Amino acid sequence: MSEPSKIVKTIASIIFPFTMVFGIYVILHGHLTPGGGFQGGAIVASGIVLLLVAFGSAEIAKRVKESHLSILESIGALSFISLALLGLSTTFFYNFLAGSNFIFGRIPPFGSNPGDMNTGGVLPLMNISVGLKVIAGLSAIVLVLSLFARSRKQRKR
């Protein structure tokens, strides 16, 4: 397979930071605007796939190991479950932070309002953990698949 041209590489490296910022915005504002952990994680993972297409799997695999991505995904899953378990004094998945004076503890006024980052209880934390999990999981899948295709092609040669 021939290398992608210089145009593809330049455009990919220009678009990549904007994709990252947009995906992280969608994750962090999951309790205010449409979107959330799954959607934002998919956006960030699509940015990583863009780099993978433009620069090749070997170049990315030098910098990112799929075992590290797997560890990140496990951290996301564990923090999601432990956030759910922390509300266990009432019920599983109880929103124990909403209404408290701690982080993310404010209650917004009823109806439409401009929105405040400091609301939502455990929902932003769950969005972050699910977003981490989806980013790491999808990038690990695509990275491993592309490395596998590359090694098969080399073996045929």
Next chain:
Amino acid sequence: MNKIAILMVFIIFSCALISTILTLRPFGEPKSTEMDDYIIKNAQNETGSNNAVTSVVFDYRGFDTLGEATVLFTAVAGVLLVLRRNAHE
């Protein structure tokens, strides 16, 4: 013979589908709206989240999201298990 059987199955299946479509309620008028009304009225007070969809996904229906996350985890674990580079390769 085989074609006639397939045709019969097709006709029966489409009759079932069409009869279901004829008994559907009109679009935008669900039968009972108690759950919707409850969530619209109380989601902001109970979860503190402006986005009612997020409050349903992560709070009221948290178990569903846990299952979804488990599906993703299982998929990633399966792909990594099958396609990971072997160390001695």
